[in-house]
Amino acid sequence: MVYVRQKLDTSERRTCKTIGLSRSTQRYKATVKNDDEDLRLAMIGLAKQYGRYGYRKIAQLLRMEGWEVNHKRIERLWREEGLQLPHWHKKQRRLYHKDSSVIRLRPRYPRHIWSVDFVHDKLSNGRSYKMLTVIDEYTREALCVTAKPRMGHAEVLDALYPLFLKHGKPHYIRSDNGSEFIARDLQAWLRKVGIMPIQIYPGSPRENGYNERFNGTLRREVLNAEWFSTIKQAQVVINTWLKQYNHVRPHQSLNMRPPVPETLQQCGT
Numbered sequence: 001m002v003y004v005r006q007k008l009d010t011s012e013r014r015t016c017k018t019i020g021l022s023r024s025t026q027r028y029k030a031t032v033k034n035d036d037e038d039l040r041l042a043m044i045g046l047a048k049q050y051g052r053y054g055y056r057k058i059a060q061l062l063r064m065e066g067w068e069v070n071h072k073r074i075e076r077l078w079r080e081e082g083l084q085l086p087h088w089h090k091k092q093r094r095l096y097h098k099d100s101s102v103i104r105l106r107p108r109y110p111r112h113i114w115s116v117d118f119v120h121d122k123l124s125n126g127r128s129y130k131m132l133t134v135i136d137e138y139t140r141e142a143l144c145v146t147a148k149p150r151m152g153h154a155e156v157l158d159a160l161y162p163l164f165l166k167h168g169k170p171h172y173i174r175s176d177n178g179s180e181f182i183a184r185d186l187q188a189w190l191r192k193v194g195i196m197p198i199q200i201y202p203g204s205p206r207e208n209g210y211n212e213r214f215n216g217t218l219r220r221e222v223l224n225a226e227w228f229s230t231i232k233q234a235q236v237v238i239n240t241w242l243k244q245y246n247h248v249r250p251h252q253s254l255n256m257r258p259p260v261p262e263t264l265q266q267c268g269t
Helices: 002-008 012-019 036-049 055-064 071-080 153-167 184-192 205-223 231-247 262-268
Strands: 113-122 128-136 142-148 172-175 196-199
Touching (some): 036 071, 055 071, 113 205, 128 205, 128 231, 142 153, 172 205
Parallel strands (some): 113 172, 172 196
Antiparallel strands (some): 113 128, 128 142
């Protein structure tokens, strides 16, 4: 444009009209929007708050706060800050027979299958305690984590009964073959109220994969990060984390949304 004006010795208006250009193209100045520093601070703040989250979950939390970012940009800033990237785990083989039929009954709707399991840990004084974990396999909602010094089939029933009153009874309850779950009294009571117990094959914990995965998350994000002196203290911290797990924490299997989003919780109240 400058070259043409010099050769023709004409004004900018006449030159643009002659060659068919808009004058606004000659006056436009690009503005570079660089909000990396603000985004970086927001990312670091969430990484400190949720220390076991990878960059994908942090990216989703940033979007929930109003940032328009994709995971590639967060990954770049994540690497620049030297934050730990989540380790890649080899996927387990699916549970199929040779004829492609499914060994494990799959959940198809809420309250279809609940899975239960135990997690063991120790207090700061070395005393052991047990936690019963219960999740809905379809929604991935963690229904409860109950911590007690000892837990037999009676304590399992005491923990399950309030959940039936609050959420309704499931059609199936999946568990391993522990003595607490296969006790005759517990099995008879479940069948009496119309709940079918499912036991996995002995030595095959991945058949209870939904609960095993949750137990691993509980151990990484709470039990390995905290040091409890009493079971009551452990229960309070776990209950706080449980609310965050159900209402805030993005789940990849749920298209990066939490099992019970706050919007659904407010609509139900």
